Amino acid sequence: MSPMTTHTAVTEAAQRLASAAAQRLPCAPVRDLIGSTDIDAAYRVQSRNITAALTGGRHRVGRKIGLTSPAVQQQLGVDQPDFGVLLDDMDCTGQDRIGIDRLLQPRIEAEIAFVLRSDIPGRITADQARGAVERVHAAFEIVDSRVADWNISLADTVADNASSGLFVLGDAVPVGEVPDLAAVTMTMSADGEHVSSGRGADCLGSPWEALAWLANTSLSYGSPLRAGEVILSGALGPMVAVEAGFTYSAAITGVGTVLVSFSGRSA
Numbered sequence: 001m002s003p004m005t006t007h008t009a010v011t012e013a014a015q016r017l018a019s020a021a022a023q024r025l026p027c028a029p030v031r032d033l034i035g036s037t038d039i040d041a042a043y044r045v046q047s048r049n050i051t052a053a054l055t056g057g058r059h060r061v062g063r064k065i066g067l068t069s070p071a072v073q074q075q076l077g078v079d080q081p082d083f084g085v086l087l088d089d090m091d092c093t094g095q096d097r098i099g100i101d102r103l104l105q106p107r108i109e110a111e112i113a114f115v116l117r118s119d120i121p122g123r124i125t126a127d128q129a130r131g132a133v134e135r136v137h138a139a140f141e142i143v144d145s146r147v148a149d150w151n152i153s154l155a156d157t158v159a160d161n162a163s164s165g166l167f168v169l170g171d172a173v174p175v176g177e178v179p180d181l182a183a184v185t186m187t188m189s190a191d192g193e194h195v196s197s198g199r200g201a202d203c204l205g206s207p208w209e210a211l212a213w214l215a216n217t218s219l220s221y222g223s224p225l226r227a228g229e230v231i232l233s234g235a236l237g238p239m240v241a242v243e244a245g246f247t248y249s250a251a252i253t254g255v256g257t258v259l260v261s262f263s264g265r266s267a
Contacts, residue, residue, distance in 0.1 A: 111233055142260070145157070179253070179254030202237065244265045
């Protein structure tokens with residue numbers, strides 16, 4: 001693929017995904033434009049649409065790590081993590097009910113979220129990651145895809161801002177009181193029925209490992225993590241399709257609970 005073709009393909013892929021989001025209509029995958037293995041091109045697509053969002057008045061509040069759980073990787077047919085950007089209007093913490101019509105093909109996953117106390121300007125290890133964190137939350141990520149039927153390769157989901165949708169922060173504990181995050185367990189229910197479970201070790205071995213991976217990978221793309229950012233560290237168990245009108249709750253041992261409800265679909 002020539003540099004000119006690459007630039008054109010990135011532009012067309014970004015426009016396809018942006019149009020799908022604006023029109024509320026899922027689109028075809030973008031791997032026909034950028035290929036299914038050119039991850040650098042996929043991140044350029046992501047960056048182009050994030051830059052447009054920031055120019056339009058939205059604000060970056062954090063990052064998300066995707067595809068950390070073997071169960072989720074198996075669900076989507078991929079074999080490595082990715083990351084996306086969290087914007088201010090994705091934060092639904094404290095909302096009584098989320099409008100389901102804000103989303104196209106939502107799925108929900110329970111995870112550990114970190115709030116950073118300091119910038120991470122250089123490479124770190126998982127052991128060093130704790131020093132950059134202020135507190136740890138139980139959290140929900142409501143993932144979504146602009147690609148029809150979740151028919152995605154790794155490049156498709158990276159380009160689509162790692163299939164980001166919305167997020168909700170629940171109970172928090174100060175970093176000094178955090179248990180061994182590799183050993184925590186998660187259980188999630190939908191309207192009181194158990195739908196997913198997992199362990200901290202299912203997230204790249206530990207959510208601390210996931211945070212270190214994100215810090216180092218973001219740095220390699222010229223965008224280090226910053227103080228105050230929310231970091232969604234990745235699913236602790238299989239993601240679940242969101243049902244209109246349902247309430248979802250999750251408990252993470254030693255950290256706490258998180259709850260979110262969705263409206264019914266409009267006529």
